[in-house]
Amino acid sequence: MTILDKIVLRKKEEVALAKQAVSIQQLEAGLHFKRDPYIFKDFLLDEQRTGIIAEFKRRSPSKGIINDQVKVADVTQAYAAAGASALSVLTDVDFFGGHTNDLLEARAANEIPVLRKDFMIDEYQVVEAKALGADIILLIAAILTPEEIRNLSAVAKNLGLNVLLEVHNQQELERSICKDLDAIGVNNRNLADFTVNIQTSFDLVNQIPDNFMKISESAISAVETIKDLKTAGFNGFLIGENFMKTANPGQAMRDFAGQLISV
Numbered sequence: 001m002t003i004l005d006k007i008v009l010r011k012k013e014e015v016a017l018a019k020q021a022v023s024i025q026q027l028e029a030g031l032h033f034k035r036d037p038y039i040f041k042d043f044l045l046d047e048q049r050t051g052i053i054a055e056f057k058r059r060s061p062s063k064g065i066i067n068d069q070v071k072v073a074d075v076t077q078a079y080a081a082a083g084a085s086a087l088s089v090l091t092d093v094d095f096f097g098g099h100t101n102d103l104l105e106a107r108a109a110n111e112i113p114v115l116r117k118d119f120m121i122d123e124y125q126v127v128e129a130k131a132l133g134a135d136i137i138l139l140i141a142a143i144l145t146p147e148e149i150r151n152l153s154a155v156a157k158n159l160g161l162n163v164l165l166e167v168h169n170q171q172e173l174e175r176s177i178c179k180d181l182d183a184i185g186v187n188n189r190n191l192a193d194f195t196v197n198i199q200t201s202f203d204l205v206n207q208i209p210d211n212f213m214k215i216s217e218s219a220i221s222a223v224e225t226i227k228d229l230k231t232a233g234f235n236g237f238l239i240g241e242n243f244m245k246t247a248n249p250g251q252a253m254r255d256f257a258g259q260l261i262s263v
């Protein structure tokens with residue numbers, strides 16, 4: 001069994017428990033349920049911003065603890081001030097040390113799009129994402145059938161949420177594309193075995209139809225890489241560890257963004 005299989009098994013239990021604790025009706029009555037999400041594309045294409053989707057990530061199955069000393073509101077505000085186009089907040093508890101409260105805190109502290117970073121397998125989680133104040137949800141092709149992707153993205157669209165589909169190879173991309181997606185992310189990390197290779201992004205970029213925003217995800221640590229990814233056609237760059245592994249992730253993002261201007 002791969003780590004991804006384990007995560008999905010646990011996620012099914014977690015969703016079943018969440019459904020018992022809080023009903024869909026209760027979610028729909030929640031604080032953020034009626035707000036209009038930001039339009040992800042507008043922030044990615046905003047010339048005043050960097051295209052970086054900056055992630056708050058305490059730990060991961062591959063690296064263990066990355067940073068458990070910093071606060072969500074502090075870090076995400078600094079990311080936004082440094083020019084992030086969007087924020088990514090892990091809400092998975094058991095494998096990434098995240099929490100739904102982290103998303104609520106990031107929402108309250110910021111006025112740019114927030115991605116709920118989790119393993120979505122059920123409509124309930126999409127409704128929950130809206131209630132937590134998310135603007136964007138992630139659908140991971142490796143754990144969903146094409147039909148599930150169509151259904152979950154349609155539910156998200158109905159709620160005004162932006163949808164980011166994550167793929168890791170050409171087969172996943174071909175079978176998963178559907179009309180309700182806004183952005184397609186190429187994950188440079190293979191979630192089944194954690195190997196990373198930026199080349200995955202360069203290999204797949206031209207297979208992504210131009211009506212979708214194109215995002216390169218994971219293992220990005222150099223400004224030169226961003227420049228090359230931009231030239232190849234990417235609009236967005238998802239970065240977690242490179243910032244989070246430092247004592248001051250917001251400062252790390254500021255320094256990185258400063259260097260971007262000069263390359």
Ligand SMILES: O=P(O)(O)OC[C@@H](O)[C@@H](O)c1c[nH]c2ccccc12
Binds near residue numbers: 117118187239
């Ligand atoms: O920390 P990195 O290597 O910069 O990667 C960030 C992000 O891409 C990664 O956390 C990620 C990409 N897809 C995911 C799916 C689930 C959990 C995490 C992820």
